[in-house]
Structures are given as structure tokens and as C-alpha cells.
Amino acid sequence: MPAAQVNGASIYYECEGRGPPLLLIHGLGSSGDDWAFQREDFARHFSLILPDLRGSGRSTKPPGPYSIAQFAADLWTLLDALGIESTNLLGFSLGGAVAQEMALMRPARVNKLVLCNALANYRTDTPRKWMEARMQVALVHVLGLRRTAKLIANRLFPHEDQAPKRQRVIDVVGANPKKAYLATIHALIGWSALERIHAIACPVLIIAAEFDYTALTEKRTEAARFQDAEFVVVKGSRHGTPFDAIEEFNARVEEFLTDKSGAGAHHAIDAPL
Numbered sequence: 268m269p270a271a272q273v274n275g276a277s278i279y280y281e282c283e284g285r286g287p288p289l290l291l292i293h294g295l296g297s298s299g300d301d302w303a304f305q306r307e308d309f310a311r312h313f314s315l316i317l318p319d320l321r322g323s324g325r326s327t328k329p330p331g332p333y334s335i336a337q338f339a340a341d342l343w344t345l346l347d348a349l350g351i352e353s354t355n356l357l358g359f360s361l362g363g364a365v366a367q368e369m370a371l372m373r374p375a376r377v378n379k380l381v382l383c384n385a386l387a388n389y390r391t392d393t394p395r396k397w398m399e400a401r402m403q404v405a406l407v408h409v410l411g412l413r414r415t416a417k418l419i420a421n422r423l424f425p426h427e428d429q430a431p432k433r434q435r436v437i438d439v440v441g442a443n444p445k446k447a448y449l450a451t452i453h454a455l456i457g458w459s460a461l462e463r464i465h466a467i468a469c470p471v472l473i474i475a476a477e478f479d480y481t482a483l484t485e486k487r488t489e490a491a492r493f494q495d496a497e498f499v500v501v502k503g504s505r506h507g508t509p510f511d512a513i514e515e516f517n518a519r520v521e522e523f524l525t526d527k528s529g530a531g532a533h534h535a536i537d538a539p540l
Contacts, residue, residue, distance in 0.1 A: 270326070273344045274337070279325035280318040280345060284310030287378070288354035289524070290342065291317050292362030295455070296416075296440040296448055298324025301359060304513045305520075312525060313355070318345055320365070322447035331450030335458045339368035343376075355524055357381040359509055361451070364389065367460045370467045380467065381520055383474040384506050386481055387489045388461040399480055400456045407449060416440035423507045432510055464492050471496040472523040474516065476504035497523065 270277045281299055283306060291309075293301035299317030302309075309315055319326040320338050342365065346354060353376045358366030363385020370377045391397040406415040420436035440448075471493045475486045477500055490498045499519055504512040 271345050271348050273321075273341045273348070276321040276329050276341065277327040278318055278321060278341055278345055280316060282314065282316055282349075284313050284315045286311075286313045287524075288346075288351050289313035289315055290346065290354050290356050290366075291315060292342070292356070292358040292365050293317075293320065293323070294360035294362055295451060296323065296443050298439070300324070300439070301362075301509065305509060305517055308517045308521065312521060316346070316349065316351070316354070318342060320361075320451070322451050323443070328444055328447040331446065331453070333450045333454040335364050335368050335454055336372075338365045338454070339372055342369060343373055346376075352376065353378055355379045355381070357383070357520065358385055359383045360385055360506065361455055364455060364458055364460075367464065367467070368458075370469065371460060371463055374466065374468060377467075377469050379470050379472070379524055381472045381474065381523065383508055383516070384476055384479045386485065387464050387492070388459040388485075389455050390457055390459050393485075396481065400452075404449065404452055404456075407445065407452075412443055412445055412448060413437065413441035423505055424511065425505075429511070432507070461489065461492070464489070465494065468494050470523070472519070473498045474508060474519060475500050476506060476508045476512075477502045478505045479508075480506055 269281065270279045289309060291302045293299055298319040302317055321341055322328045322333055355378050356366040356369060363382040366380060366382060367387060370380050391400050416437045419440060420433040423436060424432040473486060473490050473496055475483055483500060487498060490496045501508050501512045501515055509516050
């Protein structure tokens with residue numbers, strides 16, 4: 268299995284495809300396998316790099332605390348080891364925070380940035396965000412990861428025909444070591460790039476689900492702080508947009524990264540329920 272020794276951790280990664288580099292960064296409690304529904308499509312156009320963050324998936328799980336800056340530094344070190352000088356970045360949820368931090372660390376090395384259901388500010392500065400953060404931590408402590416994963420799965424994929432996706436969440440998130448999972452949550456809580464994202468000059472695509480955990484108004488406000496951002500709302504989608512709106516998500520990302528769409532536009536697209 269390919270792995271790189273990075274800043275005291277062994278980071279598992281996979282590579283696939285041909286073309287300009289595209290680094291895909293997964294969400295909380297998951298791994299590079301998050302991108303199962305994107306790999307085939309994206310590999311036709313890009314050289315994909317699919318890592319597991321430290322503490323997640325098949326990467327090692329050193330003791331915490333972790334930080335978003337540490338995750339970002341790990342991935343830049345991995346890209347250095349692979350000889351990749353510049354890349355596109357795609358981050359989902361937690362991965363979106365890591366992608367923003369990467370773009371701020373090495374702005375000249377990021378060609379385009381795609382963020383899906385991610386914020387630039389995870390400070391618990393609204394009642395809704397405070398509840399989301401504290402409730403998940405409390406559930407893990409009280410119920411354990413397997414039962415918490417079941418609750419998360421039901422919220423992400425509530426429809427009858429989404430049972431396989433619910434089971435995947437239960438199996439993947441539920442298998443995480445509790446300490447590493449909590450260390451990853453705590454890395455995200457309180458992180459913010461809100462006062463810094465104006466420094467990201469590359470084109471940015473922000474994909475936001477209609478029924479995501481956090482409000483569309485907050486994401487729109489954040490989008491306005493980037494120098495060059497396109498904002499897309501995926502109607503009917505919940506937090507797991509790469510899973511519940513596969514065709515729409517893949518098409519929007521490919522259009523953006525292959526210069527078929529213009530920045531600065533605001534669109535809404537319908538996702539199947």
C-alpha cells in the first residue's frame with residue numbers, strides 16, 4: 268500500500284488518472300474512499316491524488332491534538348514527495364477547511380480551489396454552529412462511535428433508497444478510533460480563515476447543498492470575501508452532496524476545473540431526491 272512518512276505520521280494515499288494534478292480531501296471520519304463516485308469521471312481529465320488525513324482511514328493515528336494547519340502541512344509534504352509543484356484542490360466538509368489552509372500556505376501552488384459543504388469559519392459563534400459542534404462531541408462520548416454514526420447516517424441519507432449509503436456511513440465512521448475521531452473534530456472546532464481568505468487569488472468554486480448543516484446565507488457571505496468565487500447551490504441535496512447528487516456534482520466540478528464555466532456566477536441546480 269502506498270504511504271509516505273510525513274511529519275511523524277504515515278499518510279496513506281492513492282494515485283489515478285492522467286492530466287493536471289487534482290488533490291481530493293475527504294470529510295470527517297472518512298478517507299480517500301469518499302470519492303468513490305468521482306474517481307472514474309475525474310480520472311479521465313486529471314491525475315488524482317487521494318490521501319487519508321492523519322488520524323483517518325489507513326493513515327496512522329498518532330496521539331492528538333491535531334490541527335487544520337497540521338493536516339494542510341502534511342498534504343503539502345506529501346505533494347512535495349510526489350514531485351507535484353502545483354495542483355487543483357477539492358475539499359469536502361472538513362476537507363474544505365484543509366484545502367483553504369493549503370491555499371493560504373502556498374498560494375502560488377494552487378491553480379483552482381473547489382469547496383463542497385465547507386465553511387471558512389468554524390468558530391462556534393452562532394447558536395446553530397455551537398449546537399452542531401457540541402452535540403456531535405457529546406454523542407460520541409455518550410453513545411460511542413457506532414451509534415453516533417447511525418444517527419449521522421440517518422441525517423445524511425434519510426430516503427428509503429439511500430440505505431446502502433447509510434450503511435456505508437455506519438461502517439466507515441463507526442470504525443474510527445474514538446480518540447482520533449475526537450481529535451479531528453476538535454481540530455475543526457474554532458478554526459477560521461475568515462479574515463484571511465481574501466488572500467486566496469485563485470479561482471474558487473463553492474458548492475453548497477440546499478439542506479446542509481450550516482446556512483446558505485453564511486456560505487454566500489463567505490464566498491463574497493474571496494477574490495474570484497463562483498457559488499453553486501445544489502437543490503435537494505444534504506451534507507453528502509458528492510454521494511446524493513453525483514452527476515450534478517461531478518459535472519459542476521469538471522466544468523469549473525476545465526474552464527467551461529466562468530467565475531463570479533451564481534447558479535442553482537436540482538439534485539434528485
